[in-house]
Each structure stands twice: as C-alpha cells, then as structure tokens.
Amino acid sequence: MSDETGPEALEAGKTLRLLIADDDPADLELCLLSLRKAGIPFEAVSVSTREEFVAKLEHGEFDLVLSDYRMKGWTGMDALAAVIETHPETPFILLTGTLGDELAVECIKLGVTDYILKDHLARLPIAIRRSLEDRGLREARNKAALALRESEERYRTLVENAPEAIVVLDVDENRFVDCNERATLLFGFTRQELLGSSPSRISSANQPDGRPSDSAASEHVRRALGGKARSFEWSCRNSRGEEFPAEVHLVRLPSPSRRLVRGSILDITERWRAEKARRETEARYRSLVDNATHGIVWASEPEGELLHVNPALAEMLGYASPAELLAIQHCDLLYRNPPDRARLAAEFMKQGRVEGTVEWKRKDGKIITVHLNARLAMDPDGQSECAEVTVENVTERIGLEKQLLRAQKFEGIGQLAGGIAHDFNNMIGAILGWAELGIDETDAESRLRRHLEKIQQQGKRAAALTRQLLAFARRQILEPRNVDLNQTAVETLSLLEKVIGGNIEVRANLAPDLWVVRADPTQVEQVLMNLCINSRDAMPDGGSLLIDTTNVTLDQEFCAWQPQAQPGKYAVLSVTDTGMGMDSATMDRIFEPFFTTKGLGKGTGLGLATVYGIVRQHGGFLNVYSEVGKGTTFRCYFPASMEVAAPREKVEDAGPVRGGSETILIVEDHEGLGQLALETLTRLGYQVMLATDGEQAVADFCANPDRIALAVLDVVLPKLGGPEIYARIRELRPELPVIFATGYSPEIAQLQKVQEEGLPVLQKPYSPRDLARKVREMLDLHSPVGSQK
Numbered sequence: 030m031s032d033e034t035g036p037e038a039l040e041a042g043k044t045l046r047l048l049i050a051d052d053d054p055a056d057l058e059l060c061l062l063s064l065r066k067a068g069i070p071f072e073a074v075s076v077s078t079r080e081e082f083v084a085k086l087e088h089g090e091f092d093l094v095l096s097d098y099r100m101k102g103w104t105g106m107d108a109l110a111a112v113i114e115t116h117p118e119t120p121f122i123l124l125t126g127t128l129g130d131e132l133a134v135e136c137i138k139l140g141v142t143d144y145i146l147k148d149h150l151a152r153l154p155i156a157i158r159r160s161l162e163d164r165g166l167r168e169a170r171n172k173a174a175l176a177l178r179e180s181e182e183r184y185r186t187l188v189e190n191a192p193e194a195i196v197v198l199d200v201d202e203n204r205f206v207d208c209n210e211r212a213t214l215l216f217g218f219t220r221q222e223l224l225g226s227s228p229s230r231i232s233s234a235n236q237p238d239g240r241p242s243d244s245a246a247s248e249h250v251r252r253a254l255g256g257k258a259r260s261f262e263w264s265c266r267n268s269r270g271e272e273f274p275a276e277v278h279l280v281r282l283p284s285p286s287r288r289l290v291r292g293s294i295l296d297i298t299e300r301w302r303a304e305k306a307r308r309e310t311e312a313r314y315r316s317l318v319d320n321a322t323h324g325i326v327w328a329s330e331p332e333g334e335l336l337h338v339n340p341a342l343a344e345m346l347g348y349a350s351p352a353e354l355l356a357i358q359h360c361d362l363l364y365r366n367p368p369d370r371a372r373l374a375a376e377f378m379k380q381g382r383v384e385g386t387v388e389w390k391r392k393d394g395k396i397i398t399v400h401l402n403a404r405l406a407m408d409p410d411g412q413s414e415c416a417e418v419t420v421e422n423v424t425e426r427i428g429l430e431k432q433l434l435r436a437q438k439f440e441g442i443g444q445l446a447g448g449i450a451h452d453f454n455n456m457i458g459a460i461l462g463w464a465e466l467g468i469d470e471t472d473a474e475s476r477l478r479r480h481l482e483k484i485q486q487q488g489k490r491a492a493a494l495t496r497q498l499l500a501f502a503r504r505q506i507l508e509p510r511n512v513d514l515n516q517t518a519v520e521t522l523s524l525l526e527k528v529i530g531g532n533i534e535v536r537a538n539l540a541p542d543l544w545v546v547r548a549d550p551t552q553v554e555q556v557l558m559n560l561c562i563n564s565r566d567a568m569p570d571g572g573s574l575l576i577d578t579t580n581v582t583l584d585q586e587f588c589a590w591q592p593q594a595q596p597g598k599y600a601v602l603s604v605t606d607t608g609m610g611m612d613s614a615t616m617d618r619i620f621e622p623f624f625t626t627k628g629l630g631k632g633t634g635l636g637l638a639t640v641y642g643i644v645r646q647h648g649g650f651l652n653v654y655s656e657v658g659k660g661t662t663f664r665c666y667f668p669a670s671m672e673v674a675a676p677r678e679k680v681e682d683a684g685p686v687r688g689g690s691e692t693i694l695i696v697e698d699h700e701g702l703g704q705l706a707l708e709t710l711t712r713l714g715y716q717v718m719l720a721t722d723g724e725q726a727v728a729d730f731c732a733n734p735d736r737i738a739l740a741v742l743d744v745v746l747p748k749l750g751g752p753e754i755y756a757r758i759r760e761l762r763p764e765l766p767v768i769f770a771t772g773y774s775p776e777i778a779q780l781q782k783v784q785e786e787g788l789p790v791l792q793k794p795y796s797p798r799d800l801a802r803k804v805r806e807m808l809d810l811h812s813p814v815g816s817q818k
C-alpha cells in the first residue's frame with residue numbers, strides 16, 4: 030500500500046505545504062505520523078482556531094488543506110468556506126472521527142475534495158495524491174480552455190480588423206456561415222442578412238468576362254476545394270445594387286465535418302480608377318508624342334543606343350515606320366559628321382542637357398540640317414534615365430535665311446557695281462567716241478589709225494564688261510515687248526552652234542503653247558547664252574545639253590520657300606547639262622559677281638551675275654539644281670503676260686549717215702560725252718547747243734524756242750532730270766522731237782513712262798554713229814517731206 034502512496038505520486042523533489050486545522054494535539058500527531066510514514070516530504074502549519082486558520086490562509090501558499098470536522102467553536106465546514114472564498118483551487122480533505130453518509134455527500138457537494146475517517150488514516154496519502162492529481166488536471170484543463178479562448182479571440186480580432194471583407198462559405202449548403210464586419214460594411218448587409226445568403230447575392234449577374242456569376246463562382250469554389258488557393262477579379266454588387274470591381278482570394282478551410290471555403294474580398298475601385306487614369310495619361314502622352322510635328326528620340330547616353338522614336342522622326346528621316354528607324358540601333362549612323370555627336374554627347378553628360386544644330390543623314394542619303402534639344406528624362410518604359418531629344422528639321426529655314434542673306438548682299442553689291450558702272454559707262458562712251466572720230470579722220474593705212482583701233486577694241490571690251498555689271502545691278506534699259514521664249518530659244522540655238530563643240534549634243538524641248546512673257550529679247554538671249562556657255566564649260570569631255578520651256582502656275586506653298594517668287598503664272602526657260610555639277614559651297618556663291626572657278630583669265634565670274642540681274646529685272650527668279658558628277662539644271666521663271674507675242678523687228682543695216690543743218694539742243698552733264706556729241710554733230714553740219722544741267726537747258730530753250738529742231742536729253746541730270754526738261758519744253762513746243770539718252774535706270778518707273786509714250790531712247794555708251802543716225806531718223810520723222818537735206 031505504501032508503494033501506491035509513495036512519494037513518486039507527488040511531484041519529484043517537491044515539498045508539500047500543508048495547512049492543518051485540528052484542535053486535538055493527539056490527532057494532529059497521528060496525522061503527521063502517518064504522512065511521515067508514507068514518506069511524503071512536507072511542511073505543515075497547524076492551527077486550532079478559526080481566526081488562526083483564516084490568518085494563515087491569507088498569508089501562505091498551500092498545496093492542500095487538512096481539517097478536522099468538529100472543533101471547538103467552529104467546524105471543518107467553516108474552514109472549507111474560507112478556502113473556497115480565497116483559494117478555490119486548493120484541495121480540501123476532511124479528517125473526521127465519524128461522518129454519516131448524508132453529511133459526507135453534503136460535504137462533497139459543498140466542495141470538499143475528499144474525506145478520511147480518523148481510524149482509516151492509512152488512506153490519507155492516497156487521498157492526498159488523488160486530490161493533487163485532480164487539481165493538476167483541473168488546472169491543465171483550465172489553461173487549455175483559456176488558451177483556446179485567447180487564440181479564438183486573437184483570430185477574431187485578426188479577421189475583424191482585416192482590410193478585406195472576409196466571408197466563409199459552406200459549400201454544400203451554398204451559403205455564408207461567417208463574415209467579418211468589413212464584409213457587412215462593403216456589401217451594406219447586416220451580419221444576419223449576409224449569413225445564410227449565397228454568393229449570388231453579392232455578385233453582379235454577369236462577370237466582366239461575360240460568364241454568368243453562378244457558373245463562374247462554382248468553378249472557382251471547386252478549384253479552391255481542390256486545394257489550390259485562387260485569386261481572381263470579380264464584379265460585386267452591394268445591397269443598393271451598385272456594382273464594383275473586387276479582387277477575391279479563395280482558400281479551403283480545414284474542417285472535419287463540412288466543406289468550407291474562406292473568401293477575402295478587396296474592393297479595387299480605387300485601383301481601377303488609378304489604373305484607368307494612368308492608362309488615359311499614358312494614351313494622352315503617347316498621342317502627343319505620336320502626333321508631334323517635331324521628331325522625338327530617346328537614346329541611352331553616352332552609348333547612343335536608340336530606345337524609342339516617334340513617327341514624325343521616322344518620316345523626317347525617310348523611314349517607313351518608327352520600327353524601321355529603330356532597327357539602325359545607333360545614333361551615330363544619323364550624323365553626317367560623327368564628331369558632332371561625340372561633342373554633343375560629352376556636353377550632355379556634363380550638363381544633363383544640350384542644344385545644337387547639326388547635319389543628319391536621311392535613309393535615302395540626303396543631308397538635312399536639324400536643330401537638337403536634349404534633356405535628361407526617363408526612358409519610355411520608365412526603367413532608367415536617358416536622353417530625350419526633340420529634333421526640328423531646319424533645312425528649309427536655313428536655306429531661306431541663306432537666300433535672304435544672298436539677296437541682301439546682292440542688293441549691296443549691285444548698288445556699288447551700278448554706281449561705278451554708270452560713271453564708267455560715260456567715260457567709256459567718250460573714249461570710244463573720240464576713238465571713232467579719230468579713226469574717221471585718219472588714213473586707213475596709217476599707224477595712228479591702228480593705234481586708235483586698238484583703243485576702240487579695248488574700249489568695247491570695257492563697255493561689254495560694264496554692260497554686264499549694269500545687268501547684274503538691274504540698271505539696264507530694257508526694251509520689253511511681248512516675247513515668245515520659244516522663238517528666242519530657237520534663235521539662240523542657231524548662234525550656239527558656233528560656240529559649242531561637236532562633242533556636245535544639243536536638244537530642245539519646247540512647250541507648244543508657251544505663255545508669252547514681257548521681256549527684252551536681247552537680254553533673254555544673253556541669259557540663255559551665258560547659261561549654255563557655262564554648261565559647255567562644265568562638259569569638257571562632251572555630254573548633252575537640253576533647252577526646254579514650259580508653263581507653270583505657282584501657288585502660295587511653293588512661294589513660301591522661294592522668297593523671290595510670287596504666286597502666279599510663269600513661262601520657264603531651263604538649261605540642263607550632264608556636266609560636272611557643283612557642290613553646295615559653290616552653289617552658294619555662283620551668282621556673286623566675279624565668282625568663278627575657272628582660273629585666271631578664263632572666266633570673269635560675271636556670267637551668272639548677269640543672268641541673275643536680268644531675270645530679276647524682268648520680275649522673275651531663278652532656281653538651280655545640281656549634283657556633283659551628274660549635272661546641273663538652271664530654271665529661269667519669267668512672269669507670263671497673257672498677251673500675244675509681237676514679231677521681232679529687224680534692225681536696220683548700218684549704212685552711211687547723213688548730216689543736216691538743223692539746230693540741236695544737247696543736254697549732257699558728262700563733259701567728255703557732251704563734247705563728243707557736240708563734235709560729232711557739228712562735223713555733220715548741225716548747229717549744236719550744249720547744256721550741262723537741266724536748268725540751263727530750259728533757259729537755253731526758252732531763249733530760242735523756235736530755232737531748235739531736236740533735243741537730246743540725258744535722263745539723269747543735276748537740278749532737273751531729262752523727263753522734267755521734256756515736260757517744260759512741251760509746254761512751248763508740243764511737237765518737238767526728243768531723244769533720251771541713258772546708261773542706267775535707277776528711276777525705271779520714270780523711264781517706263783517715257784517708253785510708253787513711244788519716245789526714243791538712246792542707250793549709253795552710244796557711238797557717234799548711233800547718235801548721228803538716231804538724230805537724222807528723228808528729224809526726218811518730224812519734218813515735212815522735202816525739207817530733208
């Protein structure tokens with residue numbers, strides 16, 4: 030028996046703390062003895078009164094209480110009450126002499142753990158052991174219950190505070206059996222309403238993929254039951270019938286008796302909205318980039334790898350699509366001069382931005398000038414930093430600027446050249462005139478005659494040069510009439526045969542219904558000659574030369590990049606050769622006077638300057654296209670006049686000149702020319718009055734209004750110009766014949782009026798013979814037949 034009640038029944042090494050209530054010392058001794066005998070290690074505190082008992086109970090921690098039933102002034106039941114009140118877990122064993130069965134049952138009911146009859150004290154150790162075991166079990170059970178409560182509490186808190194709505198679905202009953210508060214808020218149902226509902230109550234009838242909710246939901250649930258957690262987007266509906274997108278996560282819940290699936294539901298309306306806004310922003314941005322008029326390229330720096338380009342850039346560079354352009358992969362290939370790129374890239378790496386104008390190559394090899402503006406940006410995928418470069422094609426603008434600059438420069442040069450040429454013209458006129466008079470007076474065989482002829486020869490060359498300068502300066506006197514350029518071309522072609530070598534094939538392609546232009550045919554001939562001679566020079570080894578004419582109507586758009594052009598109808602005269610062509614540096618300068626590539630003594634560089642001046646003076650403009658090694662086309666645009674071409678008059682043959690005795694008034698401010706005219710006409714028998722300025726001329730005339738038979742008036746004069754003098758003279762002698770002499774036409778408008786009136790113009794420098802012939806012609810025209818000498 031002692032084996033059963035041995036110390037092993039108690040916790041090893043633990044001393045049992047006992048509180049013993051007994052007022053009989055002998056009984057107490059017996060009790061302690063039996064415990065010692067059973068080998069139970071213990072410490073006992075014994076009390077005999079109720080007050081002592083309560084005090085000990087209050088201050089000590091006891092594993093067990095032993096109490097007699099009947100004591101002086103109190104009973105074991107009083108002790109039990111005190112224990113239950115303060116230490117309800119502590120086992121309580123009643124020791125008693127006698128206890129009837131009824132009382133025993135009553136005591137057990139009240140909470141006594143066990144009772145021992147004093148004559149059966151041997152049972153005490155067993156009772157102690159069992160009650161301690163009971164207490165241990167009870168405590169363990171309590172702990173487990175508490176832990177369970179705690180865990181449940183924690184779980185509930187977790188679920189209730191989750192950001193998602195959570196529902197638990199009983200699959201077999203197809204209804205929710207649990208939910209958190211978030212779920213009631215999200216769907217607008219009470220907990221009671223939600224529990225017992227099926228998933229269809231919180232779903233839109235149809236899902237975004239078009240499937241009915243019921244079948245879609247049962248498929249998701251089936252899969253979740255299969256053990257695979259599932260996430261998917263779901264279209265939900267709340268109690269007010271409003272639909273909203275959600276992200277649902279399903280997972281099977283472990284349960285032995287039921288098939289449960291937990292669903293967590295997250296409202297993603299905001300996410301959708303943000304995503305939609307992002308997509309819209311992106312689309313807007315993309316459309317901006319795609320429809321930009323400027324090119325845009327994103328490139329990694331400093332590597333220069335092309336990351337993205339917009340359609341405008343592909344088009345600017347002649348590629349069919351951005352993808353085709355991207356395929357070249359590297360920026361380097363776009364640059365005409367790769368060092369340009371190195372320079373810009375270095376600057377960009379230093380500053381994070383760079384700007385510059387460079388030349389790029391198109392797919393077809395054409396060179397364009399572009400203005401680049403680069404800044405640091407994210408690449409289109411938002412992955413890393415790169416250079417974002419806007420590209421503006423400024424080729425046309427730069428071309429226009431160049432043209433404008435050239436026009437301004439020419440204006441300046443023209444003014445200068447015109448001024449000089451005007452003075453030269455008069456001097457050369459005098460030199461030539463005197464030489465001619467000298468020649469007339471000398472013997473044909475004499476040395477002096479030969480010397481004078483040399484002077485005349487050189488003078489003529491100087492006059493030709495001056496004429497070209499005047500042409501460039503647009504200060505020639507034009508004799509415009511309605512001209513058919515085809516006729517001019519045909520006439521020039523016959524002259525060309527003499528100057529163009531046999532190894533060049535000359536062809537003409539003339540428009541049959543070419544519009545008539547208002548032009549001076551001699552000048553147009555000059556234009557054509559100069560162009561053809563240049564073409565000849567450009568084809569030293571032969572080739573072909575094409576002269577063609579055509580009608581064109583120019584619109585505003587064309588004129589926008591050809592600043593000298595005005596919209597309207599034009600007859601175009603073109604010369605095309607298959608010669609050596611020109612590079613752009615040469616092209617930039619060809620119209621400058623004295624610009625030539627032909628070497629000393631070969632070209633004067635006035636050919637194209639003359640062409641330019643003549644065409645411009647006719648209100649037209651030029652267009653040149655040339656490719657090195659292939660050939661050149663010059664196009665001359667003359668404004669169409671829409672009238673009928675006049676047949677060209679034959680110039681009279683130079684016969685001997687007759688003189689006369691009439692009185693002639695000559696007004697000329699250039700001394701050399703004035704003297705020459707005086708000498709020339711006096712020799713022929715005329716009476717000559719010479720005035721050197723306008724006022725003197727008018728005074729002279731008024732002094733002898735009836736004597737004077739003809740006036741030769743210089744157009745530009747000090748004080749009063751030729752046209753003004755003419756106006757005064759006319760008041761006195763309306764029928765008096767006059768001849769205007771002029772070397773250039775700064776006041777073209779004035780002169781045009783004179784020409785319109787059909788008054789004759791004598792172009793300077795004139796030879797004595799020209800003057801004498803014109804004078805006789807006018808006198809004859811105005812005097813009655815028979816009065817001629």
Ligand SMILES: Nc1ncnc2c1ncn2[C@@H]1O[C@H](COP(=O)(O)OP(=O)(O)OP(=O)(O)O)[C@@H](O)[C@H]1O
Nearest residue numbers: 563564567619625626627632633634635636637661
């Ligand atoms: N058809 C052409 N093909 C190639 N180069 C040309 C052509 N026409 C003109 N050029 C170039 O333009 C330059 C200027 O021409 P321009 O007619 O003004 O002077 P030039 O022919 O050199 O001399 P000039 O005509 O006064 O005898 C030429 O030297 C030549 O370099």
Ligand SMILES: [Mg+2]
Nearest residue numbers: 559563636637
């Ligand atoms: Mg030339």
